Amino acid sequence: MWRLRALVVHIFLLVSILTTYFSSTILPGLVPQKTMREMGFEPPADRLVVFLTDGLRAASFMARNGRAVPDLSKLYRTQGRIAISRSSPPTQTATGHIAVFGGFRQDPTAALVNFRYVPVPFDTVFNRSRLAIGWVHPIMENVFMYLPHGGAPLRFTVGRRKSYQFDAWVFKEIEEFLARRDNVKEVYNHKGAVFFVYLADMDLWAHRYTPLSPRFNRQLLHTQKGIHTSYEFFEQVFNDSRTAYLWTSDHGMKNSGYHGTSSTYEIETPLFMWGAGVKRTVGPNAVFPTRRNASRLEQIQLAPLMSALIGLPPPMNNIAMMPRGYLNVSTEYEVMALHLNALQILHQAEIVIARNEHALFYEWLPTFDSLNLKQIADYKAKFKYLVSQGHNQEAMNDCRRITRLAQMCLTYYHEYYQSPLLVATTISYLVWLYCLLLQLTRIATENERMGLATMSTVVLSGLGIIQVVLFVLQKVPLLTSVCLLLPTCLLIMAQAERSAKGDVVKAPYMNILSILVPAALVILMVFEHRYLAELYALPVFLHYHRLFSKPSIKFFLWISLVCFVSGSLLISQYPISYGINPKFLKSSYLLYTGMLVALVRPLVLRHQIDLQAWAINAVTLVTGAYGIHLFDSNKRVPGYVTAISWFFLVYAFLSFRYSDASHNTTIRRLQLITMNMITLHALLCERWGSLAIQLLVTELLLGLQQYEDAKRYDDADKEPKPLQHLKQSYRYGFAIVLYFYVSFFLAGHWIAEFAFKANTARLFYPDYAMLIPGCLTILKIVLPSLIVISTLYALVPFVRQNIRSTFTCVLLISNVMGLYFCYYVQNKGYYNNVRHSLDKLLITHVVNLLLLGCCCIVVAFLGGTEMEKSPRKDEKHVRFTTPDEESEI
Numbered sequence: 001m002w003r004l005r006a007l008v009v010h011i012f013l014l015v016s017i018l019t020t021y022f023s024s025t026i027l028p029g030l031v032p033q034k035t036m037r038e039m040g041f042e043p044p045a046d047r048l049v050v051f052l053t054d055g056l057r058a059a060s061f062m063a064r065n066g067r068a069v070p071d072l073s074k075l076y077r078t079q080g081r082i083a084i085s086r087s088s089p090p091t092q093t094a095t096g097h098i099a100v101f102g103g104f105r106q107d108p109t110a111a112l113v114n115f116r117y118v119p120v121p122f123d124t125v126f127n128r129s130r131l132a133i134g135w136v137h138p139i140m141e142n143v144f145m146y147l148p149h150g151g152a153p154l155r156f157t158v159g160r161r162k163s164y165q166f167d168a169w170v171f172k173e174i175e176e177f178l179a180r181r182d183n184v185k186e187v188y189n190h191k192g193a194v195f196f197v198y199l200a201d202m203d204l205w206a207h208r209y210t211p212l213s214p215r216f217n218r219q220l221l222h223t224q225k226g227i228h229t230s231y232e233f234f235e236q237v238f239n240d241s242r243t244a245y246l247w248t249s250d251h252g253m254k255n256s257g258y259h260g261t262s263s264t265y266e267i268e269t270p271l272f273m274w275g276a277g278v279k280r281t282v283g284p285n286a287v288f289p290t291r292r293n294a295s296r297l298e299q300i301q302l303a304p305l306m307s308a309l310i311g312l313p314p315p316m317n318n319i320a321m322m323p324r325g326y327l328n329v330s331t332e333y334e335v336m337a338l339h340l341n342a343l344q345i346l347h348q349a350e351i352v353i354a355r356n357e358h359a360l361f362y363e364w365l366p367t368f369d370s371l372n373l374k375q376i377a378d379y380k381a382k383f384k385y386l387v388s389q390g391h392n393q394e395a396m397n398d399c400r401r402i403t404r405l406a407q408m409c410l411t412y413y414h415e416y417y418q419s420p421l422l423v424a425t426t427i428s429y430l431v432w433l434y435c436l437l438l439q440l441t442r443i444a445t446e447n448e449r450m451g452l453a454t455m456s457t458v459v460l461s462g463l464g465i466i467q468v469v470l471f472v473l474q475k476v477p478l479l480t481s482v483c484l485l486l487p488t489c490l491l492i493m494a495q496a497e498r499s500a501k502g503d504v505v506k507a508p509y510m511n512i513l514s515i516l517v518p519a520a521l522v523i524l525m526v527f528e529h530r531y532l533a534e535l536y537a538l539p540v541f542l543h544y545h546r547l548f549s550k551p552s553i554k555f556f557l558w559i560s561l562v563c564f565v566s567g568s569l570l571i572s573q574y575p576i577s578y579g580i581n582p583k584f585l586k587s588s589y590l591l592y593t594g595m596l597v598a599l600v601r602p603l604v605l606r607h608q609i610d611l612q613a614w615a616i617n618a619v620t621l622v623t624g625a626y627g628i629h630l631f632d633s634n635k636r637v638p639g640y641v642t643a644i645s646w647f648f649l650v651y652a653f654l655s656f657r658y659s660d661a662s663h664n665t666t667i668r669r670l671q672l673i674t675m676n677m678i679t680l681h682a683l684l685c686e687r688w689g690s691l692a693i694q695l696l697v698t699e700l701l702l703g704l705q706q707y708e709d710a711k712r713y714d715d716a717d718k719e720p721k722p723l724q725h726l727k728q729s730y731r732y733g734f735a736i737v738l739y740f741y742v743s744f745f746l747a748g749h750w751i752a753e754f755a756f757k758a759n760t761a762r763l764f765y766p767d768y769a770m771l772i773p774g775c776l777t778i779l780k781i782v783l784p785s786l787i788v789i790s791t792l793y794a795l796v797p798f799v800r801q802n803i804r805s806t807f808t809c810v811l812l813i814s815n816v817m818g819l820y821f822c823y824y825v826q827n828k829g830y831y832n833n834v835r836h837s838l839d840k841l842l843i844t845h846v847v848n849l850l851l852l853g854c855c856c857i858v859v860a861f862l863g864g865t866e867m868e869k870s871p872r873k874d875e876k877h878v879r880f881t882t883p884d885e886e887s888e889i
Helices: 002-022 070-079 093-102 108-113 125-129 138-145 166-178 181-188 201-209 214-237 299-309 331-357 373-388 392-414 418-445 455-474 478-496 508-528 532-543 545-549 553-573 588-604 611-632 639-654 666-684 689-715 722-749 771-795 797-801 803-822 831-862
Strands: 047-053 081-086 132-136 155-158 193-199 243-248 268-275 295-298 866-868 877-879
Touching: 002 108, 002 418, 002 478, 002 803, 002 831, 047 093, 047 214, 047 299, 070 214, 070 268, 081 299, 093 108, 093 125, 093 138, 093 299, 108 831, 125 132, 125 193, 125 299, 132 138, 132 166, 138 155, 166 181, 166 193, 166 201, 166 214, 193 214, 201 214, 214 243, 243 299, 295 299, 299 331, 331 373, 331 392, 373 392, 418 478, 418 508, 418 722, 418 803, 455 478, 508 532, 508 722, 508 803, 532 545, 532 553, 532 689, 532 722, 545 553, 545 689, 553 689, 553 722, 588 611, 588 666, 588 689, 611 639, 611 666, 639 666, 666 689, 666 771, 666 831, 689 722, 689 771, 722 771, 722 797, 722 803, 722 831, 771 797, 771 831, 797 803, 803 831
Parallel strands: 047 193, 047 243, 081 295, 132 155, 132 193
Antiparallel strands: 081 268, 243 268, 866 877
16 A cells, blocks of 8 residues: 555656646647638738758858859849748757747647657647648658648658658659649649648758768759759649748758757758748849848748748747748738737737636736736727728837737746746655655654544645635646645645654654765766766675675675676776777677576576476577567567567566465575566667676675675674664665666666667567557666565565565655756756756656566565575574565554
């Protein structure tokens, strides 16, 4: 029961943090504005063709006075308009596309999916057009293809072509589409059509050869020529001067061929417009613009600009103001287009303002004073009056003024609950830590809990009910209300956990030091400065200090393993510094060696594994090695290899409960668990990780065996007192946390950066997917900790008898780390900073869930087994408890 309660609390704590930083700013319930034709205005263009070149920076486009794009530079001198479109970090593919066609910067929820798409439905120019035809790369499927379309599905053809040949395929598809009379007739009959031409090759060439290489420049020549040829096809087919064209990019590129940060080369992308409705500002003899003298606009402004060009309302989630001076239209048309843009943004502002003004405590809480519903209504009436009187310039100025206020209003209310949520989350953590300390003290002093039937819990429950009523009357969002109510619920739990008598918190200063010091060490030496080798070796030597007084062959073997593991941590973290090629750590031969060691290791350590179990492990490892060899050779893994891998996964977790009587002793069961889990880990592992984890597990086993043997003779008759109980709990709790991070690092997740490899599931599910590979990746992370906890549970009587207090200390240390990283979360800006802050937050929170799950599995694995407490004849056997028999205290 206590595990389930801790699991639920940690899920709510994680949800509270995610709600604080990653609540979506996309408003539901929006309705589109009218089209320009419905307003009585004829747009300058009937159709729009958007060429979007992935990864092309403005500097490359404008290089050498237009000679980089010779065909398009001729168009510029006759009918084009060139500017620089400024994107926002992180400069990623999906982020740029959403900005161009949605009119808003990254939604905070996008950070949770690596900015690959926005997980909340949103509106785009395509959805407003009612006829959107395009040719896209597979990476665009998750961005646009599955959005609600309102009855007009996007007709995007997804290309499955090889790299560096995608652009040629797109240009060929355009030619074939325009050659069909039925297609052309349909577009002719539909006003406001949008063609989306996604060109992926420039990004690939920039990554491979950098934007400064001659090969990149040659590819740019081919791409711009293909764009010009496609333009000529459109003009030949739709020979009515009613087609507008736009060429831009989702993001730029560094000189090194990378993107994702906020450098000038990555932020600045080219914008080239020509065709119907485009306003020129230079003559036919104009010099090709440079980065210094080109006009600039924000990338999100392209959405309302494209919408106005073909008479569509802006996307409903657009927050950008249409730039002036880019449309070759009358003043009346431009004023009305700006007005539609303003109404669309004001509609969003009306929703957030009404939500606030209709709340009970509106007059006593902070509000955005510069804009309210009355001012919005006054603007609409004033605009009609100004336009009717012919005061177009004044109407335009008022339109732009109210739009800026609406943008500020949206920003204010989108962040309205962030500070209260952060305060509530902090209080929740502190109360939960207090609750855990009360539990730990009560267990150490063997006192009973007070329970819920106390005056303080009744008062707090009444306070919680009042809070719920106030949140409902205030119209606070449901998830926000839950997070704001969490501190009160945890405080009720803490009051129920108090001891019926004795100290509230035993040895408070010792508790604080035992929590803060390990947490600070892990934060500094794992997440910040990466001195994990030192953090691992020092506590291990301190914990086993008594072994140094009686050295033996096992002792020297254990010392060697500690040195090997420490050296592995250093080498895998800084391979180049030690003269090792990082590719060596990823060599398949290391994985095959690890598989061989997995078979030989039980024989060397004289583990009592029956022949049947050893044979099943051997067949699985041999078959797995063959499957990995085929996978590395780009060949499909045979079905029988996949079947054997899945069979062993099931066998590894079920064989313990149905093994013969010889495995009912603790040591035999632990040996079987260790071998099965190591074999399963090898099937999922990346190269070096399998061998490194086996070194770590063997070191722990040998160290504990010697330590417990020495300790039995010294402390056999001593009963642990409360203070000694607390010290032991923190000692083994910190050991579990430490070994988790050491095994996590040795498995290869932080050799270059924190990343889960998709080919973890190569033997189980060769095809690309998210669910099954994700679950198998989590299993790979859990397996070393499962072995570590099983070893502690089997060999250390204190851990076995006090599993709850041990894991309470684990949660105390991890929660302090989680609270620390809660204040350094970034949901926007530089991609790596956002990703790293989110990684640290998720790891320190998810580790609690994973370790709690491991605890349940270990108790199930070792339930019903027996072990000898000491080798002396007069001592009896000690039987392991089952989950049902375990005391809840």
